[in-house]
Amino acid sequence: MKFTSLTLIPTKKARLSPEVRQRAGDLPETVYKLVIGVSLPVTRAFLRLGGRVYPDVFNLDEPYDRKTHVFLLPEKPEGKATFGAALAGVHFPLRKKADLSTAAEADETDLIESASSGWAVKTEETETLAPGLTLTTYHIENKAGAPVIAMLLQADPEKTALYVGTPGDGNVSRKARATIPDMIAAAEENGHRVLAAVNADFFDIFGDFHPAGLCVKNGEVVANGESKRPFIGVKTDGTPVITDLEKDPAIIKDLRHAAAGLQLIVNDGAPFDLAPGEPFGYTPHPRTAAGVTADGQILLLEVDGRIPAHSNGATLKDLADFLISHGAVRALNLDGGGSSAVYTRGEDGLPVLRTVPADLFRPNDKLIRKDYNAILIVER
Numbered sequence: 001m002k003f004t005s006l007t008l009i010p011t012k013k014a015r016l017s018p019e020v021r022q023r024a025g026d027l028p029e030t031v032y033k034l035v036i037g038v039s040l041p042v043t044r045a046f047l048r049l050g051g052r053v054y055p056d057v058f059n060l061d062e063p064y065d066r067k068t069h070v071f072l073l074p075e076k077p078e079g080k081a082t083f084g085a086a087l088a089g090v091h092f093p094l095r096k097k098a099d100l101s102t103a104a105e106a107d108e109t110d111l112i113e114s115a116s117s118g119w120a121v122k123t124e125e126t127e128t129l130a131p132g133l134t135l136t137t138y139h140i141e142n143k144a145g146a147p148v149i150a151m152l153l154q155a156d157p158e159k160t161a162l163y164v165g166t167p168g169d170g171n172v173s174r175k176a177r178a179t180i181p182d183m184i185a186a187a188e189e190n191g192h193r194v195l196a197a198v199n200a201d202f203f204d205i206f207g208d209f210h211p212a213g214l215c216v217k218n219g220e221v222v223a224n225g226e227s228k229r230p231f232i233g234v235k236t237d238g239t240p241v242i243t244d245l246e247k248d249p250a251i252i253k254d255l256r257h258a259a260a261g262l263q264l265i266v267n268d269g270a271p272f273d274l275a276p277g278e279p280f281g282y283t284p285h286p287r288t289a290a291g292v293t294a295d296g297q298i299l300l301l302e303v304d305g306r307i308p309a310h311s312n313g314a315t316l317k318d319l320a321d322f323l324i325s326h327g328a329v330r331a332l333n334l335d336g337g338g339s340s341a342v343y344t345r346g347e348d349g350l351p352v353l354r355t356v357p358a359d360l361f362r363p364n365d366k367l368i369r370k371d372y373n374a375i376l377i378v379e380r
Helices: 018-024 079-088 180-189 249-254 316-325
Strands: 003-012 030-038 046-049 052-055 068-073 120-130 133-141 147-155 160-165 194-199 215-217 220-223 231-235 240-243 255-260 264-267 287-293 298-303 328-333 342-345 351-353 374-379
Touching: 052 068, 120 194, 120 342, 133 194, 147 194, 160 180, 160 194, 160 215, 160 231, 160 255, 180 194, 180 342, 180 351, 180 374, 194 287, 194 298, 231 249, 240 287, 240 328, 249 255, 264 316, 287 316, 298 316, 298 374, 316 328
Parallel strands: none
Antiparallel strands: 003 030, 030 068, 046 052, 120 133, 133 147, 147 298, 160 374, 194 342, 194 374, 215 220, 215 255, 231 240, 231 255, 264 328, 287 298, 287 328, 342 351
């Protein structure tokens, strides 16, 4: 077994859930998540460093491939030698000790470059869900010969509309979450005929569940009005946009709906922020992304993952390349993992799950994840 990645992420103790804080023990207000990737799945791990023993804290929940282990440290390790000592101190009770041949040179910057999984489309099938809205299912093989399932919604804003779904269809900002079907039902109760939906913004799954970025609903800012994260939105005249408030601060007065993501993965028709060197970017995961074409079409892409026999996920470069090949000039990475899902309207008017969310294969409790918000495509 070998180490594949190493990164360090500062965070606030208040952002951690009570369960994680309890497992990690006494912590200062600012803590450091040491994230270590290994080549083989391992159920448990612990770290000996500086005379203390740290258990891993997230592996039973996220990610589900058990190849990434997270340790919460009270202070930042400094220098390559200390990072090498950290790797040397990682122990896996049920496996032989990992290969440390390169550990002495490990550092935050010694990470694998973002790369494509080498997708080859084998089959595709397009359904017309409603006037101006199609869903295409792609059966893909990556360069390792493993299957990947991707679903692409394409919406014409002249015949459909983008609408931000929230719990209860209300203007809530913190601690309120709901499944996508519940958000759809709430929107329908308020007179919106929902044709399709995907999950939207990241949220603090290990803390108070607040959304990561801007959320605008019915022209009102309901969360994070100062956020500089990129978002997909629709202006009051119905024009879809992908931008951020740092580049375009005045647009907030002209937004009807908006939901944020994390990275702008396509800009001016070319790959942009693919989180180079970060495991989040180069590791295939379940993903959701949104794009806009030069003629204003809305693209919503979902890729199943973490289910080896069914679908093996996407890197950020996979998302960018795929969306560019379908005309995206700008595209945004949305929340992924167990949140990634696509729903469409069934013949009985009820939402139909079209994807296989990773949370259905959780090692502990299987579930349909509750999210903070969703992107709904509704009938005009």
